[in-house]
Amino acid sequence: MAKSHETEHPVKAFGLAATDSSGHLSPFQFSRRATGDEDVQFKVLYCGICHSDLHYLKNEWGISQYPLVPGHEIVGVVTEVGKKVEKVKVGDKVGVGCMVGSCRSCESCKDDLENYCPKIIPTYSAPFSDGTISYGGYSDIMVADEHFIVRIPENMPLDSAAPLLCAGITTYSPMRYFGLDKPGMHIGVVGLGGLGHVAVKFAKAFGAKVTVISTSPNKKEEALSNLGADSFLISKNDDEMQGAMGTMDGIVDTVSAYHPLMPLIGLLKAHGKLIMLGAPDKPLDLPIFPLLAGRKMISGSGIGGMKETQEMIDFAAKHNIKADIELISADYVNTALERLAKADVKYRFVIDVANTLKQA
Ligand SMILES: [Zn+2]
Numbered sequence: 001m002a003k004s005h006e007t008e009h010p011v012k013a014f015g016l017a018a019t020d021s022s023g024h025l026s027p028f029q030f031s032r033r034a035t036g037d038e039d040v041q042f043k044v045l046y047c048g049i050c051h052s053d054l055h056y057l058k059n060e061w062g063i064s065q066y067p068l069v070p071g072h073e074i075v076g077v078v079t080e081v082g083k084k085v086e087k088v089k090v091g092d093k094v095g096v097g098c099m100v101g102s103c104r105s106c107e108s109c110k111d112d113l114e115n116y117c118p119k120i121i122p123t124y125s126a127p128f129s130d131g132t133i134s135y136g137g138y139s140d141i142m143v144a145d146e147h148f149i150v151r152i153p154e155n156m157p158l159d160s161a162a163p164l165l166c167a168g169i170t171t172y173s174p175m176r177y178f179g180l181d182k183p184g185m186h187i188g189v190v191g192l193g194g195l196g197h198v199a200v201k202f203a204k205a206f207g208a209k210v211t212v213i214s215t216s217p218n219k220k221e222e223a224l225s226n227l228g229a230d231s232f233l234i235s236k237n238d239d240e241m242q243g244a245m246g247t248m249d250g251i252v253d254t255v256s257a258y259h260p261l262m263p264l265i266g267l268l269k270a271h272g273k274l275i276m277l278g279a280p281d282k283p284l285d286l287p288i289f290p291l292l293a294g295r296k297m298i299s300g301s302g303i304g305g306m307k308e309t310q311e312m313i314d315f316a317a318k319h320n321i322k323a324d325i326e327l328i329s330a331d332y333v334n335t336a337l338e339r340l341a342k343a344d345v346k347y348r349f350v351i352d353v354a355n356t357l358k359q360a
């Protein structure tokens with residue numbers, strides 16, 4: 001008979017889990033593996049609530065394994081290291097993002113792109129090689145191979161650093177890879193949520209002119225004054241969109257609902273690139289002719305490799321980039337998820353795990 005979640009590993013752990021696709025989170029006793037030679041164990045201080053957590057909790061992608069402890073924007077302080085660990089020591093500030101394992105030998109892994117490894121092990125709801133399931137950061141303690149640990153620089157506030165481990169790298173990586181990181185470029189950011197608001201900050205730090213493209217006119221003031229965008233387009237306003245046609249070098253599209261691509265392709269200059277980062281559950285219409293006229297490109301991108309994630313965090317620390325967060329207590333998490341489903345958050349909920357996650 002299979003061992004229970006509480007006893008399958010030697011280290012006691014406590015967190016919040018959903019037991020079915022209602023997605024409702026309740027207190028959950030489980031266990032973590034003992035710290036192996038290459039493992040880092042850490043006390044979780046903060047964990048961001050990513051939109052993917054919502055998809056997983058409700059099994060909207062059909063791959064969820066219950067009980068499910070979400071959370072892949074995790075920061076904390078190291079409590080124990082294995083004897084071969086070189087990257088960090090006890091007391092260091094560290095983070096774990098969207099993955100805790102990969103094959104380490106395929107072409108993608110060799111290129112420091114573990115995020116594209118066919119055998120990637122996501123941080124939660126995925127099987128390890130021993131058959132046990134990964135549990136995420138809505139929990140008191142975490143253990144991971146040091147390869148998947150990110151060092152958090154001393155000067156970074158830990159709560160607002162947490163969302164960078166998913167939202168940050170997801171926007172930073174494509175702007176770097178597709179060469180949209182050059183000073184003077186004009187970059188569009190579609191959607192102003194968890195991903196979009198950090199995309200604006202990274203693009204500004206690269207020296208770009210940034211235009212936010214949104215359906216909501218009420219986000220204009222916020223985008224321009226608080227986030228530092230240079231201009232704002234209301235996507236439903238044909239005159240505004242027409243006036244910006246052919247002006248952008250690249251567009252980062254963070255929207256995960258169905259939306260037309262034609263107007264966005266129109267905003268691109270010749271050779272412009274439209275990068276899709278959201279994951280709409282229905283296919284979008286792809287008009288080809290406007291791509292031919294201007295040799296334009298549409299691509300997708302998903303998170304980033306470990307080397308680049310460290311580079312992103314160091315870059316963010318240097319440029320004082322952090323996520324705008326609403327810090328919540330663990331007992332507010334179900335309400336926070338309901339609000340997130342309605343996009344009612346500026347711009348990321350972060351759970352104050354160490355101070356508020358208490359065993360009953
Ligand atoms: Zn995420």
Ligand SMILES: [Zn+2]
Nearest residue numbers: 103106109117
């Ligand atoms: Zn691999």
